[in-house]
Amino acid sequence: MHVLIVGGGVVGLACAHALAGRGAEVTVCEAGTLGGGSTGRAAGGIRTQFSTRVNVELSLASVPVWESFADDFGVDIDYRRSGYLFLARTEETAAAFRENVAMQTEAGAPSRVLSPAEAAEYLPELRTESFVAATFSAADGVADPHSAVQGYADAVRAAGVDIRTKTPVTDLARVGDGGSDDGSADTAAAAATASDTGGWRAETPDGPLAGVDLPIAPRRRQIAVVEPEGDLPADAPLTIDLDTGAYFRPEREGTAIVGGHFADSDPDVDPDRFDESMDVEWAVEATERADDAAAYFGPETRIRNGWAGLYAVTPDHHAILDEAEPGLVVAAGFSGHGFQHAPATGEAVADLCLGEDACEVDVSALSLDRFESGETLRERNVA
Ligand SMILES: Cc1cc2nc3c(=O)[nH]c(=O)nc-3n(C[C@H](O)[C@H](O)[C@H](O)COP(=O)(O)OP(=O)(O)OC[C@H]3O[C@@H](n4cnc5c(N)ncnc54)[C@H](O)[C@@H]3O)c2cc1C
Structure with missing residues (x-):
């Protein structure tokens, strides 16, 4: 063959x-x-916290490969199992979180629903008053693509x-x-x-x-690398404020990656001719939204660099x-x-x-x- x-x-x-x-x-x-x-x-x-069984199972089947990648492939992918923290601002989102976690745990993922106070144990500067619930999975993490x-x-x-x-x-x-x-x-x-x-x-x-004919749209998404004003722990989870779309995680040497999609920030583009650089205005908004979730990204935060890439999005x-x-x-x-x-x-x-x-x-x-x-x-x- x-x-x-x-x-x-x-x-x-x-x-x-x-x-x-x-x-x-x-x-x-x-x-x-x-x-x-x-x-x-x-x-x-890398996360097991999805809301459909097939996505959770694809993750659960992939995580062991990432875990043993250095041994099996001889290349260090900087795999860090520091978890993903999802945050809910509304009761509606929290209800969805509870359903997700029930399905995830049934599939075998170690996800848990947390109160905002419990979530702050993973992210000390979390603005707990802004949230009603969170979920965390210790099976989640990040690696270098x-x-x-x-x-x-x-x-x-x-x-x-x-x-x-x-x-x-x-x-x-x-x-x-x-x-x-x-x-x-x-x-x-x-x-x-x-x-x-x-x-x-x-x-x-x-x-x-x-x-x-494949129903796939190329959608531009951005990432900013910043030097946070606050001391974001190196082992902080990748944190997603689901109701605003903002997310962040620690990167190397005290920097952090900040991302998210906001109104009009992720248009469909020509995949052969799109702007691969980061928009500074977007980066400022993404950083402010990150700070809105956890007090690490105040006004002294320095936006260092960033880029744009494509999500290949189906309906x-x-x-x-x-x-x-x-x-x-x-x-x-x-x-x-x-x-x-x-x-x-x-x-x-x-x-x-x-x-x-x-x-x-x-x-x-x-x-x-x-x-x-x-x-x-x-x-x-x-x-
Ligand atoms: C900003 C951003 C953040 C992301 N964050 C995450 C994340 O945290 N976790 C995660 O899991 N995913 C993330 N993704 C999504 C992830 O990058 C993609 O889903 C993944 O890389 C898809 O891999 P791929 O091999 O299918 O696509 P690609 O890496 O795009 O590879 C497709 C390749 O096909 C080549 N190609 C296309 N057409 C042809 C042709 N006709 N002939 C020959 N070659 C061709 C292209 O040159 C390209 O190299 C992110 C994406 C973006 C843009």
Whole structure:
């Protein structure tokens, strides 16, 4: 079996890793550089606190890979298991938190509902008077996406995967039923992927990739790196003020990452021509909102630098993980959680490509046809 993977972000590389590990011949075509897309712009957050079972399970299946990554891949990804703290300002949000935690704990995540006072034990300067409840999971944390790409790339190269950078795939043509002819792939995979019921060959030029219409919008999201006025503990959790959309976490050497999406701050953009720099006005607002949640980001906070990247957003904020056409597997549209879900996604994609059943997560809820059938999902913990 020869699988062509389109895209060398963390998802494509995790797919290559899983497929090569199961004996497939794999080629990765990356238009630019490995990890140069959304992956290199991510905040590195890893959490089990989602509101749908499939997202929680993708996390639970991925966390062990991040935990043992340094040993298994030989690259330190700066994995820090300092938890995620979600904050609720309203009773409505708190009620949703309670439902989420019931589902998360049933799935096996160690999440807990906390009072604001209990939450302050994890984040001492939390403005407890502004909140009615919080949730915390000690299974959550952060890691460095750049290092993860490096680890995956090293491992798949060692496993014989053919990685071609600066190689855009501009079309995929089906070349027959059940096999490759002239070195073309049996299957194509991962910004898009594919399997062996039909062959697919990357071709140039023109036309939508394989003619498959994916309901994914490229949405610009920003991150600021700041020097907080206050002493944000290095082991503070990634904190999300869900009712305002603001989030922050400690970064290295006393700095912090601040992010969030506010009204009009995250428009759909042309993915080939969007502003990759940070808007200072946005950064000021994001920092003020962070300070509104916890008193670390007062007026002496210095905005050091930042960047913008793309969330690949589907209508229900869940990925598409499906064999969209015979031989064409899609793993795309991960919104703000594709980094953390990459390890389990790789296994799910390998199953779809190879017709196996090894992945512990049932990803059928992430089928492409849910948007037509109306069986879409609802993720309430969107950050
Ligand atoms: C600001 C920001 C913060 C984020 N924070 C988090 C977070 O905390 N936690 C988390 O889990 N996720 C986070 N994300 C989301 C995460 O970055 C993505 O979901 C994840 O990186 C998706 O990985 P990918 O491999 O699918 O996509 P990408 O990294 O975008 O990789 C796709 C690759 O495909 C290549 N490509 C596209 N078309 C072609 C073609 N035709 N031929 C060849 N190559 C092609 C691109 O060049 C690109 O390198 C964040 C994203 C942003 C923007």
